[in-house]
Amino acid sequence: MNSLVQVNQSEATDATPDVGTKPKVIARDVNVYYGEKHALKAVNLDVPARAVTALIGPSGCGKSTFLRCINRMNDTIPICRVTGKIEIDERDIYDPTLDVVQLRARVGMVFQKPNPFPKSIYENVAYGPKIHGFAKSKTDLDEIVIGSLRKAGLFEEVKDRLTESGTSLSGGQQQRLCIARAIAVNPEVILMDEPCSALDPIATAKIEELMDELQENFTIIIVTHSMQQAARVSERTAFFHLGYLVEEGRTEDMFTKPKDQRTQDYITGRFG
């Protein structure tokens, strides 16, 4: 385990993305309204590929709302309205001709509370490949499931009980199962909405390790209320406050020399 962490850390520093390369996700002038409430105000943000980007800010600042715009989960809320433009690989995801089902296969999501389906561990991971028709055969599907469980670092723990219910796992394992479920459809972007807030510190550490590994292959956007976590896992950080994106930049810079007074106040614990 220890060696793995070291390797990953070294990889993380190596993989510093060239700011000049094309961003994976581009948000321009994004506004979100919940009925009368203006929840997100003119947000502009570029998210680099194959790196972890953290969204931080006090409760109700709009960071989760922004996250849910990226895979259009806000569509499931009837009163929610989104304006502006979000592009993934230069393709507008709010384009009416784009299919939301396909979009969500490309943009996976992990939720605050682990939400495994009340099915077997195997079925949980196989769910996505099955509905999208990825697997041609049973062996194909087995391969995808086992591979995804491996990538989520869960396989060794559950390999003897793949037919047991996903809800029988511990909280941390459940969350890694949810991550395995998300990566089983091989998405390009993984959104994580405070994935560790319901977990104990040991489980949290495991998830954080996992994120480090995953950023090799995936673009990860994580919402977190823990600044330490943001500092530990992310390449870049964006600070939201009252619906505005206040400041965005390299994580190191954000925490050492914030440009905005509000960022300063937040990271020094004046409010939160």
Add this chain to the structure above:
Amino acid sequence: MTEMALSTARTVDFASDAAQARVRARYRAEARFKMYGLIAIGLTALFLVIVLTDIVIKGLPAFTQHSAVLDVTISDADVDPKAVRDGDYQAVVRNTLRARFPNVESRADRRALDGIISTGAADRLRERVLSDPSLIGKTVSTQLLLSDDADLYYKEGTRIDRQPAAGAATVSGVAGDVTIQSSLPDFAANLKVVKSGLFARAQTLRTEAERQRGYARTLEARKADIERTLATATPAVRQELATITADIASMSQRVEEATAKAAELQVRFDASASEETLDELVASVLVQINGGLVKVTKMTDTQATGTVILPLTSAGPAAAGSWQVVTYVVPEANRRVNDREVSWLEALRAQGAIGSNFNWAFFTSGDSREPELAGIRGALVGSALTLFVTLILCLPIGVAAAIYLEEFAPKNWLTEIIEVNINNLAAVPSIVFGLLGLAMFLNFFDLPRSAPLVGGLVLALLVLPTIIIASRAALRAVPPSIKEAALGVGASQQQAVFHHVLPPAMPGIMTGTIIGMAHALGETAPLLMIGMVAFIVEVPTGITDAATALPVQIYLWSDLPEIAFQAKTAAAIMVLLVFLFVMNGSAIYLRRQFERRW
């Protein structure tokens, strides 16, 4: 490890045709699934609409009633001024009608004529004369209630074709059997209809014969089967053989009869111009001529023979256009009133003696064997008394039980049992409560049968769980902070509950109570068990009188053979539904009005 994991990951090109087709198929499945849901709700809505429409269509006619307004002479021969109550008012009514149709002589016809007017008409006349005895000896215009058949005749309307005749006619007499000879084939159209009716009947008979033959053939096959193995047949099989043989015999006889009858009808049909006899299975043909009416029994194209129903003024010739051929399209066999009665009813209508009124009696009188006199007042009062008993029992008990369980009950086995009990009681079939009422209240406690008291007791037990559950929900909705505040200023537990928790919960409790009462109002089965099904004419006056309730009345009427009771049943259902809608509506209103967000 990372290397290995990567190898299993595969990317899918969503733009590929296969992927696109798959997505389209998924969306089709989605649309289909959604459609199933809509269909389910649509079917439910459709069913509701059909039921309600059916009932309204059936029930609306019962709210009006036809009566004949005739000049009634109240002679002192029938009504002795000294004994007004004992007068023969039936005779008064009878005489009025007979004066209108003097040619009705046979006993059967006279009885039919009397049957037009309801027996209740005499009773109403009695009431009128009792309140004003000076009417005796006078002739007064009186509204006479019609019997159910006559009333139905006017309500349903009947198809009557009138065809002015083109030829000049001569009639052989003014009464009895007469012959009408027309100069032109005025009866040709009718004759054709009758003949084609004969053909249709022959067809039906032939089909029927064919069907019987088919049955017979299957039986023959079975018979042959049995006969082949007759040597080893058991007594039971021999028995079957005998039955089959008998069946085959009777079937072939039926086939022969039908075939013969069909052949006979066919011959009559083929002779298209020959004289034809009319029976009650074809449309009735009558001739209105010289101020009278003749029912045709035989006819050719130009000549009709028949019986006079309404007397003619003269036997002389009638000019073309002055007489007409009248057809009652529905065959007599399919009507509840025969040609004679139709002619009387039509004559009364032509004289302007028939009027229609709102049927107030439906709401003001009790049950009756005569549909036109039956009303729901007894049932309504019975229901009201029953619900009164239910309410005064289950409201206090229900609320007290809810308060206990919600606020005072310790967590122990007794409380647990009570809770489980209440939930289970809510799902016990209502007829079982009826058994309880029968065995406990009637047989054990010797309470009076058929009484609202017992009905109310049973219904109270039946709706108690509903009220307890609703009241508990209402009490639970009051935030504990309010009670804690009261306790904090030194109120006892009971003071806190009765002064501060119960009042804000009251609207919720009332809502639950109204819904429970609505449930009780519609409940029928337990009331049947405790004998509230008797035929009771009098309106009950107390909770121990024999009574019936509105839903039970509906059940009783729905079982009666008279067609007119069907409309009464539907009308009673409409009244019941109106009450239920009002009750449930007020419950919803109450909930909206007092719904409080804490």
Add this chain to the structure above:
Amino acid sequence: MVYLYLAGLFILVTVGYLFGRSRARAAARTETLHSRPPYHGAFVGLSIVAPMLLLLVIGLPIADRMIVSQALQTFDPTVMSDDLRRGVALRDITALAAGKYTGEPSLALRQAADTYTSLRTWTYNLILAAGMVFGLLGAAFGLRRLSAGFRARNSVERAVKVLLLAAASVAVLTTIGIVFSVLFETVRFFERVSPFEFLFGLQWSPQTAIRADQAGSSGAFGIVPLVTGTLLITTIAIVIAGPIGLFAAIYMAEYASPRFRAFAKPILEILAGIPTVVLGFFAALTLAPIIRATGESMGLDVASESALAAGIVMGMMIIPFVSSLSDDVINAVPQSLRDGSYAMGATRSETVKKVILPAAFSGIVSAMMLAISRAVGETMIVVMAAGLAGNLTFNPLAAVTTFTVQIKTILVGDQEFDSAKTLAAFALGFVLFFFTLTLNIIAMQIVKRYREQYD
């Protein structure tokens, strides 16, 4: 008499209350009271009510029984053993005593009526007098207890609590009452007909003869035809209500806009509120003739009281029931599972079929069980639209009969007291009660566990 007694009770209580309160007020001028004066008054009132009501509730039935048996003894001691004659004699005696007897009473009857009247006057007066004495004693007891330091409120509250508990126990008493009323008669029924014949007999024709010496007086009491009949109608009902109710619930919970729900929910509520007697009327007078006509036009042999008509309408009756129960269990599936599925790119129907329904499976099963129990116990629709003869068939176009129809048919109208036929109805009620009870308990247990899973 009862009204007079209650009037006396009311007066005594009012006086007792006022007196107690004023005594407490008087005491309050010199000392500090523990409880406020109304509680003192209420305490005195309760001391009066309790003994008086107890006397009435216990004394009156005893007195009535005594009067009746005395009167009957005078009339003809032999009638006591015969329930039927006893009932007739009693009716005559009470009618004569009340002056409503029509006809010329016999000497014995007149004597009996005299005994009845005089005994009644005498005992009732006794009860009245005793009640007043009890009330006064109670008042004396209450007033003696009163003092400034007396914890009147606590005593009153204890009494109130006992009352509340008593109210809550009514539900338990009802269940006990039901069990006993069906159990006793059922046991008596099994003294005549063996349980084996009852449970496994293939023939049901309870028409026992009036006189024992008549031919065919035994009757057949095998419930198998009733079981199959009930099963047939219930199956038709569930086949209709199950899918329709479930799909309606799914649509309402997962697809419907608030505006659509505002329109659709009342439809289900109105349907649920329509009394079954109304649906029975529809089944018997509208649907059954339509089915019969349709069937005959297709050359099928349809009974005018076909199981199909009753089954369809019963299905419609339980649609709202199935859909509201299913709605509850579907809504109890946590939103997070839906989100998880949508985030994987699943469509709504895939989410429903592959995540929500499996998650809600046990809850839906229990909803169906409750619906079955409701259908089995439903009476009016089958009474009006199903048949009377116990045909052992699974043909939906034939006429079958059910438990509830038979109970109603046997018990409505003139019953032969104590005959196997009458008792059979209670045995049917017994089976019906325990069948539905078992189904309900199992279903509620499943629902409870289901809810705990997602709370």
